Amino acid sequence: MSDDYIQLIFCVESTEKAAIDSKYINQVIHQYYHVGENKISYVYMSGKFNYNHPKTRKKINKFVNDYKVTGNGESTVIYVFDKDLNTEDHRDTQFENDVKKYCKEQKHPLIWFVKTVEDVMWGSKVGKKEKKQKALQFITIV
Numbered sequence: 001m002s003d004d005y006i007q008l009i010f011c012v013e014s015t016e017k018a019a020i021d022s023k024y025i026n027q028v029i030h031q032y033y034h035v036g037e038n039k040i041s042y043v044y045m046s047g048k049f050n051y052n053h054p055k056t057r058k059k060i061n062k063f064v065n066d067y068k069v070t071g072n073g074e075s076t077v078i079y080v081f082d083k084d085l086n087t088e089d090h091r092d093t094q095f096e097n098d099v100k101k102y103c104k105e106q107k108h109p110l111i112w113f114v115k116t117v118e119d120v121m122w123g124s125k126v127g128k129k130e131k132k133q134k135a136l137q138f139i140t141i142v
Helices: 020-032 054-069 090-106 117-122 128-141
Strands: 005-012 039-044 073-082 110-113
Touching: 005 020, 005 054, 020 039, 020 117, 020 128, 039 054, 054 073, 073 090, 090 110, 110 117, 117 128
Parallel strands: 005 039, 005 073, 073 110
Antiparallel strands: none
């Protein structure tokens, strides 16, 4: 393998069990881009507030180091969040500012889904109980 290959590591809010965000992202990437020998990996943060948690950083570092060892190339870490923030709650504004600052300091690209990934992909809000089913449905229709 050549070192011209890259690994995209998407850090997503969902749990690994649900893997909702990754289903949407993976489908869109493969629909519009030729991935080839490049690698797509996911770090499931199990909640947006875990973006800088030591467990999250450990998972990222493992992906980066493993990809270097295989000789495939470099990695880019991309954080993905729903921007379902309440503009009236100062804690949400603070969270958004903290995430932006963290990603800038770490030189990680940042993607915001406004308001949620479901709003972006379906054009409407999806109930909590329907999220997994709608993600699977999205995969089959796109």
